[in-house]
Amino acid sequence: MLAAGVEPFALSALKYALLALLFLFIWRAMRWVVRGLSVETVPAPQAGGSSRAAGAAREAPPLPSTLIVHVPDGRPKSVRLETTTTIGRGPACELRIDDTYASAEHARIFARNGAWYVEDLGSTNGTYVNEQRLAAPAMLTASDRIRIGTTVVELRR
Numbered sequence: 001m002l003a004a005g006v007e008p009f010a011l012s013a014l015k016y017a018l019l020a021l022l023f024l025f026i027w028r029a030m031r032w033v034v035r036g037l038s039v040e041t042v043p044a045p046q047a048g049g050s051s052r053a054a055g056a057a058r059e060a061p062p063l064p065s066t067l068i069v070h071v072p073d074g075r076p077k078s079v080r081l082e083t084t085t086t087i088g089r090g091p092a093c094e095l096r097i098d099d100t101y102a103s104a105e106h107a108r109i110f111a112r113n114g115a116w117y118v119e120d121l122g123s124t125n126g127t128y129v130n131e132q133r134l135a136a137p138a139m140l141t142a143s144d145r146i147r148i149g150t151t152v153v154e155l156r157r
Contacts, residue, residue, distance in 0.1 A: 064080070064081075064082070064157075065080075065081040065116060065142075065155055065156065065157055066078055066079065066080055066081060066155075066156045066157075067079045067080075067081050067085075067095070067109075067153050067154070067155060067156070068153070068154040068156055069095070069097065069151065069152075069153050070151065070152040070153070070154065071097070071098070071099070071150075071151050072150050072151070079095055081109065081116070081155075083111075084108060084109070084110040084111070085108070085109045085110075086105055086107075086108050086121075087102075087106055087107045087108070087109070087148055087153065088102055088103055088104050088105045088106040088107070088121075088123075088148075089102050089103065089104050089106070090104035090105050092105070093105060095153075097148065097149075097151045099148065099149035099150055099151045100149070101125050101148075101149025101150055102123070102125075102148050102149040102151065103121070103122075103123040103124055103125070105121050106120070106121060106123045106127065106148050106149075107119065107120050107121055107123065107127040107134075107146065107148055108121055109140070109146075115139050115140070116139070116140040116155065117137045117138065117139050117140060118134065118137065118138055118140055118146055119134070119136075119137040119138075120134045123148075125149060127146065127147070127148055128146070128147040128148075129144055129145070129146055129147075130144055130145055131145075131147070140155050141155070142155060142156060142157045143155065143156070
């Protein structure tokens with residue numbers, strides 16, 4: 001038989017432990033939602049700027065490039081890369097991949113200052129460039145390999 005003071009203490013400790021787990025679950029869920037809502041802002045052009053400043057604001061178009069999509073157990077597919085391309089399983093993606101490890105909108109390839117960049121869009125399993133997990137947008141060079149789930153996308157110039 002337990003002492004009279006031990007039982008209420010054990011019940012209180014269990015109650016507080018369950019409350020802490022509930023708060024941890026809510027915190028993780030809210031963190032996941034907030035990460036999914038992050039939006040990249042583009043600064044508005046300044047009024048009355050000189051033509052030189054306006055020319056600097058325009059970005060040079062990147063070199064024409066091709067994406068080679070290597071899917072497991074399938075033939076590689078070639079896709080011309082001309083504008084911002086979203087990669088994922090969702091119907092709104094420009095490059096749809098049938099990979100259970102890919103998110104609906106997994107990653108985005110975009111042009112900046114004449115170069116191509118890749119950015120993870122808060123995917124569950126992450127985006128890898130040359131087997132390095134992305135933490136921030138990364139510049140791509142020819143023959144870089146982007147891994148999304150089990151699908152590998154290779155950039156060719």
